Amino acid sequence: MEQMIIKGLEGITVAATNISLVDGDHGRLVYRAYWAKDLALQHDFEEVCYLLWHGRLPNEIELKKLKNDFREQRRLPAHLVELLKILPENMPMMSVIRTCISAMGDGSYQWPPKVEEAIKITAVLPTIIAARSHLLKGENVIDPHETLDHVANFLYMLNGEIPLGAHSKVLNAYFVLTMEHGMNASTFSSRVIASTESDIVSAITGAIGAMKGPLHGGAPSEVTAMLDEIGSKENAEGWIREQLEKGKKLMGFGHRIYKTRDPRAEALKEMTSQLTKEDPWLDLAVHVEAEAIRLLEEYKPGRKLYTNVEFYAAAVLRAVNMPAELFTPTFTSSRVAGWTANVMEQSLDNRIYRPSSLYNGGMPKD
Known part of the structure; x- marks a missing residue:
């Protein structure tokens, strides 16, 4: 009987999970029995981390402790400061992140993975990005702020200024909406490594390596280029x-999984729509989306091509003055919460992954 090969394991169920549901047919994204959209609009990143790691939202005391833990763990260890200084200047930021996270893996990280380890890795990752950015420019590294929450502190470390409340709010929504998304390539990588009973640092290092690939963690920079080229509301219809x-394809429209509206894009749209009066760039993005959807239906009737998360990710990241080269690293800063949750879940009912392969080579002549 001929053996069937499912390339990329598409459609193959490899694990049971309580962490998230990605329902592409109906455009739904759920984190542990909560709509991801509602979480993004109503809760801080740290709260949703707690939800993914513990299975429920924190009470006031638990949230206060978690935010304090984040503040304590986001300072760079001395050896990472030195490492950032000696890494080659032409080393891509994702490679820098991968190397630094790997360098955290001292003997204290053991199987099974712990929430405290997830906090350490999640808290320090934005600090690595910000510190490396300043060092490449020959600037002094900006220490983490003593009181700001996780997302606002990231913007502070990058720019050296207390961020606008609107910018912190919309970037927080982006972080929440991109922190978890089912059994994608990087999450699967983290679970495969964890299934060998390796430590959480090794699992996250592997996930970062997968995220670095352009087919998975590709930044929405092409959407930014499109919006830059359009330039104004008046030019939108003619350009499209x-x-x-x-x-030609319109960047930021259509999705491999979502056959209807991408719930992450819908949530970011709702958030950005409240801020268009404060930010001309977001105002342009909302207008371009409306024109594009109208014209796509005219030119490609029945295709139901809507904005995906990359469209509004580009709008959000540009609005908060995030350099294009930091788009994927910023995505990584949010997704690490989902990776660590999956690594911990894998440890609860572990079995090493060992799929089969079909040999197509020759046999010995004797």
Whole structure:
């Protein structure tokens, strides 16, 4: 009987999980029995980390402790400061992150993984990004703020200024909406490594390596380039018509999994729509989306092509003055919460992953 090969394991169920549901047919994203959209609009990143790690939202005392733990753990250990200084200047930021997280793996990290370890890794990752950014520019590294929450502190460390409340709020929504998304390539990588009973640092290092690949962690920089080229509301319709008449693809529209509206894009749209009066860039993005959806239906009727999360991710990251080269690292800063949750869940009912392969080579002649 001929053996069937499912390339990429597409459609193959490899684990049971309580962490998230990605329902592409109906455009739904759920984190532990909560709509991800509602969490993004109503809760801080740290609260949703607690939800993913513990299975419930924290009470006031638990949240206060978690935020304090984040503040204590986000300072760079001395050896990481030295490592950041000696890594080659042309080393990509994702490679820098991967190397630094790996360098955290001293003997204190053991199987099974612990929440305290997840906090350490999640808290320090934005500090690595910000410190490396300043060092590459020959600038002094900005220490973490003593009182700001996780997302606001990231913006502070990058820019050296207390961020606008609107910017912290919209970036927090982005972090929450991208922190977990089912059995994607990087999450699967983390669970495979964890299934060998390796430590959480090794699992997250592997996940970062998977995220670095352009087919998975590709930044929404092409959406930013599109919006830059359009430039103004007045140019939107003409520019979009020209692209569609040439048969070109509009960046940020359509999704491999979601056959209807991407719930993450819907949540970011709701958030950004409240801020368009404060930010012309977000105002342009909302207008371009409306024009594009209208014209896509005109040129490609019945295809139901809507904005995906990359469209509004580009709008959000540009609005908070995030350099394009930090788009994927910023995505990684949010997704690490989901990776660590999956690694801990894997340890609860572990079995090493050992799929089969089909040998197509020759046999010995004798």
